Structures are given as C-alpha cells and as structure tokens.
Amino acid sequence: xxxWLRRCTHYLFIVVVAVNSTLLTINAGDYIFYTDWAWTPFTxxxxxxxxxxxxxxxxxxxxxxxxxxxxxxxxxxxxYTWVAKGAWFALGYPYDFIVTPIWLPSAxxxxxxxxxxxxxxxxxxxxxxxxxxxxxxxxxMVNLITxxxxxxxxxxxxxxxxxxxxxxxxxxxxxxxxxPVALGAGAGAVLSVTFTALGCKLNTWTYRWMAA
Numbered sequence: 001x002x003x004w005l006r007r008c009t010h011y012l013f014i015v016v017v018a019v020n021s022t023l024l025t026i027n028a029g030d031y032i033f034y035t036d037w038a039w040t041p042f043t044x045x046x047x048x049x050x051x052x053x054x055x056x057x058x059x060x061x062x063x064x065x066x067x068x069x070x071x072x073x074x075x076x077x078x079x080y081t082w083v084a085k086g087a088w089f090a091l092g093y094p095y096d097f098i099v100t101p102i103w104l105p106s107a108x109x110x111x112x113x114x115x116x117x118x119x120x121x122x123x124x125x126x127x128x129x130x131x132x133x134x135x136x137x138x139x140x141m142v143n144l145i146t147x148x149x150x151x152x153x154x155x156x157x158x159x160x161x162x163x164x165x166x167x168x169x170x171x172x173x174x175x176x177x178x179x180p181v182a183l184g185a186g187a188g189a190v191l192s193v194t195f196t197a198l199g200c201k202l203n204t205w206t207y208r209w210m211a212a
Contacts, residue, residue: 006210013206014060018073021052022080030099039180042144045101046137046184047191053077053103054132054192057110058124058199063206067115074107097147102139106132110196121200129196133188137181 030041056077057070078100085098109131110124117123 009206009210010063017056017059018076021056022077026081026084042180043183046140047187049101049103050133050136050188050192051195053106053136054129054195055199055202057107058196059202061110061114062121062200062203065119067111070107070110071104074103077103099143099147102142105139106136109135125193125196125200129193130189132196133190133192134185136188137184141181
C-alpha cells in the first residue's frame with residue numbers, strides 16, 4: 001500500500017508542480033512587449049523563471065534520485081510553453097516574435113551538479129543553485145537576439161490582453177538598461193541557492209507526509 005501511495009503521490013506532485021510552474025512562467029518571455037522598459041522585466045522575469053525551474057527540477061530530481069530528471073522536468077516546462085505560445089501564432093503574431101524561455105541548459109547543469117557530487121544534496125543546493133541562477137539569464141538573452149525588430153513588431157501587434165496604459169511606447173533608458181543579464185545572473189546566483197534548497201525541502205516534506 002505504501003509503495004502504491006508513494007508512486008501515486010509522486011506522479012501527482014510532479015504534474016501539479018510542472019503545470020503550475022509552467023503557468024507561472026508562461027508569460028515570462030513577454031518582456032518584449034514592454035518595450036518601454038524592456039530590460040527591467042527581463043531582469044525580474046529571469047528571477048521568476050529561475051525560481052520555478054530550480055524549485056520544481058530540484059524537487060523532481062531529489063525525489064527520484066536519478067540524474068537526468070531535472071532535464072526531463074525542464075523539457076516538460078518547455079513543451080507546455082510551446083503549446084501555450086502557439087496561441088500567439090493563432091492570433092497572428094509572426095514566428096520570430098514568439099519567445100519561449102530557455103530552461104533546458106540550466107536544468108542540465110543542475111543534473112550535472114547532482115551527478116558530479118555523487119548525489120550530495122548540499123552540493124546540489126550550492127553548486128546547482130549558483131549554476132542555474134547564473135546561466136538562465138544568459139541563455140534567455142538568446143531570445144532577445146533572435147527576435148526580429150521587437151519594437152516595430154510590438155507596435156504592429158499590440159497585445160490584446162494589455163490595458164491601454166501598458167501599450168508599448170517610445171523606448172526610455174530604464175533603470176536596468178545597461179546590463180540586464182548581469183543583474184539577472186547576479187541576483188539569480190544568490191537567490192536560486194535558496195530556491196534549490198526549497199525544492200529539496202519540499203521533497204523531504206512529501207516523504208514525511210507519505211510516511212505518516
């Protein structure tokens with residue numbers, strides 16, 4: 001009975017965590033719509049993406065104890081987001097304007113840290129957390145590089161869900177304009193250690209709940 005209960009709980013939690021993390025990050029590529037303060041939301045969204053990836057992937061990874069599951073989790077989030085962003089294309093947005101956040105390389109680094117340290121949870125939290133936090137903003141900058149003329153496109157295709165006062169306006173030099181990647185990576189390197197620890201803690205709580 002306990003084996004059955006653990007397996008069911010495991011799959012239930014994975015579905016809940018993966019779906020919710022995807023829902024919370026589904027618009028994390030939308031900083032290209034906020035062209036008046038593009039770098040500010042890029043930095044903020046970098047941290048939010050790091051949070052959802054690190055917590056969910058670490059939970060999944062430590063629950064199974066099998067290196068590779070963090071990458072699998074990142075793949076789940078990516079596919080879910082691809083499907084959701086397909087709605088943008090249906091609304092008439094061009095392919096080169098649809099941004100899907102890049103999680104897989106960071107998830108692979110998390111797996112690597114877990115494998116290289118022989119499944120040491122403390123090393124996973126410290127090394128894996130720093131690697132995810134530092135790498136995710138860097139990989140996601142690829143999104144901005146590949147988008148063709150985001151300002152022009154944002155004017156041409158104003159997002160229907162944005163209220164009028166949020167419509168993209170003439171670009172201003174924002175507070176985070178100079179180095180959004182460095183800001184995102186710097187904050188992520190510190191915060192994602194905590195995020196990764198939370199993923200491990202969720203795993204511990206789950207086991208205790210099932211064993212009660």
